[in-house]
Amino acid sequence: MPRNHETDEQYEEELRAFHIWMKQAGYTLTTQREYKREAHSYLQSLDGLSAQKAGKMDVIGYLVSKQDSTGDRTRNRTLSAIRSFYVALIDFEMATRNPAMEVKKSKTEKNKKPIYLEEEELVQSLAFVDGRYRDRNLAIFLLMSYCGLRVGEVHRLNLKDFKKAKGTIEVFGKGRKWNEIPVPEMLSSILDKVEQERISPYREKEEAFFVSQKGKRLSIRQIQKIAEQTFKAFKADKPGLTDMKLSCHKLRHTFATMLLRNGVDIRVVKELLGHSSIETTMIYTHVNDDQKKQAMSTINIPVLI
Known part of the structure; x- marks a missing residue:
């Protein structure tokens, strides 16, 4: 209109x-x-x-x-x-x-199965994170896929939000809520490296953790492009995934699915994702074909012939 x-x-x-x-x-x-x-x-x-x-x-x-x-x-x-x-x-x-x-x-929409990468596929996709500032791009990709951050939360992340000594990041999420998330040791090391190599900001008081080559806070669109370029290269190497619609948010889906499959309590997953209601987290409790086959393999039908 x-x-x-x-x-x-x-x-x-x-x-x-x-x-x-x-x-x-x-x-x-x-x-x-x-x-x-x-x-x-x-x-x-x-x-x-x-x-x-x-x-x-x-x-x-x-x-x-x-x-x-x-x-x-x-x-x-x-x-x-x-x-x-x-x-x-x-x-x-x-x-x-x-x-x-x-x-x-x-x-x-509520009944729609979330799109996500299998854990092995996620690991394989990391090899395709590239660009002039690869460490920065890798850190961004890992925050979305192994910490479940939304693209906007990555965009808003400031230097003070990374608590290196505690091994956590403080995330400013939806509903103006702060959420402290433990960071895997490997990712913490990469974040530390990115902070050390951070480009001098255009503005002296710029607090953004991730900055562009022009020294400005990396925009949401720029973060999305990093993911898009990674997925494009990954799909070119994996023809079977060509039709899968991957995006920044699909990395969040992958993170949630990975946690639940590893037996993490759904209440903990809810807190890590920053959901206000556990019903929102419930959409990630889907099962895949392998899990269905495994369940059916436990059934013993007696020999009738």
Whole structure:
């Protein structure tokens, strides 16, 4: 839906409040842009109706209008944006109810099996991490695959967050929550090396742990490109994985799956991933074909012939 300046004017205060609220809540710049775009598009669909007076039917009507061009995952993200928009309005006392909370998310996404690499495949992929600053790129890849960090958490990581003496990193995650994560010894050594070789920042007071060749905090897009280039080279060597859609977040899926398969208590996995609800962690309790075969091999059918 094209940008409508009348919408900007009519809902100026609401959009401004949403922008301030997301910034204060610690949303990444990417999420802020996407959510503001969705909120603007939703408000435009109200055709002049006050956001405070809009109801469940208006939210569903907007979602239905996009139904033909989006899948369940996109629909749920759009719904999350509208829900957050109303949370912001309620927080600033510009609304008293959240009609988007009355709309259910699509169940299809909840039932979808996460995409992940087998542990052996993950180890093999590390050989394809490359680039001019290979140690930095390797550290980034390892933080996502062996510590479960989100791309935004890697982006926000500062020098002071790496506690070398304790062997931990402090991660600023979703919901403005801090989470202390123990770092494997090998990764701790690589982080220490990356810190020592860190490029002098463009700004004297730049605290970013990972900086670009221009001395600026490495952007989310740059981190994603490091992963994309690694996966591209890895897939070229592994034709069987060509159709697998790999990304930074798939490394997080791999980390969670690896822990649960190794018998780690799901409550511990929940804390390491920084989930607010154990139901979110439950999506990683899937089983693979080998586990099914192993389970069936325990059954003894008597010889009947």
